Amino acid sequence: MINYKQRMQRFQGLIAGAADLVFFPIATDLDYLTGIHRDIPCYGRVLHPGAWLEGAWLSADKGPILTLPRMTAELGGKGGIEGFEIRVLGDWDDPAVMAKAIIDEMKLPASPRVAVSENAEAESLIEIQKLIPDARFVSATKILRQLRVIKDADEIAIMREAGRITEAALTDAIATFKLGMTELDVVAELDYQMKRHGSLGPSFTTSLYNTGTNHPMLLGQPLKTWPRKLNPPVSVLLDFGAVLDGMCYDYGRTVSFGAPSAEQVKVHRLIMDSQAAGIAALKAGQATCAEVDKAARDVIAAAGYDKAFRHRLGHAIGADVHEPPFLTKGSDTVVQEGMIFTVEPSILQDGSFSARVEDCIVVRPEGGEKLTNGFQDLIVVDA
Numbered sequence: 146m147i148n149y150k151q152r153m154q155r156f157q158g159l160i161a162g163a164a165d166l167v168f169f170p171i172a173t174d175l176d177y178l179t180g181i182h183r184d185i186p187c188y189g190r191v192l193h194p195g196a197w198l199e200g201a202w203l204s205a206d207k208g209p210i211l212t213l214p215r216m217t218a219e220l221g222g223k224g225g226i227e228g229f230e231i232r233v234l235g236d237w238d239d240p241a242v243m244a245k246a247i248i249d250e251m252k253l254p255a256s257p258r259v260a261v262s263e264n265a266e267a268e269s270l271i272e273i274q275k276l277i278p279d280a281r282f283v284s285a286t287k288i289l290r291q292l293r294v295i296k297d298a299d300e301i302a303i304m305r306e307a308g309r310i311t312e313a314a315l316t317d318a319i320a321t322f323k324l325g326m327t328e329l330d331v332v333a334e335l336d337y338q339m340k341r342h343g344s345l346g347p348s349f350t351t352s353l354y355n356t357g358t359n360h361p362m363l364l365g366q367p368l369k370t371w372p373r374k375l376n377p378p379v380s381v382l383l384d385f386g387a388v389l390d391g392m393c394y395d396y397g398r399t400v401s402f403g404a405p406s407a408e409q410v411k412v413h414r415l416i417m418d419s420q421a422a423g424i425a426a427l428k429a430g431q432a433t434c435a436e437v438d439k440a441a442r443d444v445i446a447a448a449g450y451d452k453a454f455r456h457r458l459g460h461a462i463g464a465d466v467h468e469p470p471f472l473t474k475g476s477d478t479v480v481q482e483g484m485i486f487t488v489e490p491s492i493l494q495d496g497s498f499s500a501r502v503e504d505c506i507v508v509r510p511e512g513g514e515k516l517t518n519g520f521q522d523l524i525v526v527d528a
Contacts, residue, residue: 147299147390149180152292153208159288161205164260165253167285168273169209170200171223172264174289176391177464179209181226185346185388193217195240197268201229202247210247245276253277260285294470295483296463300392301507301516304463304485307344307394308505308517310387314338315398315520322526324402328353328381329371335385344387348394349466354382354491354499362495375526377403380498382491386466393466395487396517397503400524405498412450412492412500413523419444419490420502423458423472427480427488427506427513434476441490450492453499459487462505484508485516 156178160167169175176183179201193199193214201209211229213221218233234243256279261270263286274280296304318334332351339347353370356362357379363370375381379402386394399416401409423441426432432440438458445454457473462485470478472486480486486508491501500523506513 147180147297147303149178152178155292156289157203157205157208159291160260160285163258163288164283164285165204165257166248166251166277167203167260168200168265168269169203169262169285170265170269171217172200172262173464174262174264174286175201177293178289179229180391181211181223181229182345182391184221194236195234195238195243197266197272198234198240198244200262200265200269202244202251204251207251212243212247241272241276244272248276255279256281258283260288262286262289290469293463293468294461295481296485296507297483300463301483301485303390303392304394304505305516307387307389307392308396310339310342310344310389311385311394311396312517312519313342314344314385314387315383315396317341319400319524319526322400322402323528324526325374325376327371328355328373328375331375331381331383332371335383339385339387342387344389346388348386348388351385354384354493354501356380356382356493356495356497356499358496362493362499375402378406378409378498379403380409380500382499382501384501384503391464393462393464394505395462395466395489395503396505397489397491397501398520398524399500399502400526402526404527405523405525409498409500410523412494412498415445415448415450416490416492416500416502417521419454420488420504423488423490424506424513424515427486427508429482429508429510430479431510432480434470434472434478434480435474437480437486438472438474438476441488445490445492453492453494454490455493456491459489459503459506461486480508482508482510486513488513 193216203209360379381400426440459472461468489503
């Protein structure tokens, strides 16, 4: 179980010389710091009166005051959270009055440094600046990232369980896969199975990257790709992950609809060998992010597929799906024990067959530790 009280104390120690006031909206940073979980987001904004002050206010020596519009407190279930001073804004109340009272209680110096989460909306900054015209804004996320980048044993345990949920969802989803189903059928089944196994929902939009001789690769056009039927021969590249206790998983496997060709078998073997090389290179204190990327990329380049590996090798992951640092060319960040990265090589070939694999990996002194180990062979759907 994560010790949020201790985490808050550590953060307040970091802000003692960096900020006079901190504001965190209900989003990733506040979730990480307090365990007040955010919800799966909506496509469109759902605003309440005074929504800009929805979040927590704190300083190095004053502990968080949670301000909530009535709709969030009651219908959103946030009003029953224990261990916080909660102030609820009525639909008819003036949010500026509530915020000013809190600011006055903080007894800020002239030209105070106000640290705001990078998840905050511009409206929050505009309103805070009206109340503190001489404020100097800094990033609270950058301060907090000093804690977030290294995962402790409790976070790793949560990520491991999120990975178990993700693989359990895939196991049950595969049982429903059949030739001729649509791409939307696959996406919907994966999302359903993740929720069924205990995920709040998908940690990001579940995605497929599908190619074949008669199946062109169309990226970022779901309304065009969802209706397409998966008839052989086609490579189906899965990209999805579960959410658990504020942590995000990211996972990928390749499915052949129809008996795989020699090319499908070859590119799948290459991405598995590439991933293994990248994982082996994740030695704490011994490699930079760029060196890890190169170790995996060299495997694919040596086989002549370097132009088909179009993206960085991976990214850090935890409370957000994509976090810094990134496993990419040009990054001189040295990997440290407790960092968690995705290692996700791919070969993307339009008009031919593609493959990808992705797991979350913990950096260890002797090399990376995989949090998921299932489905190491190419998955085949042939009926």
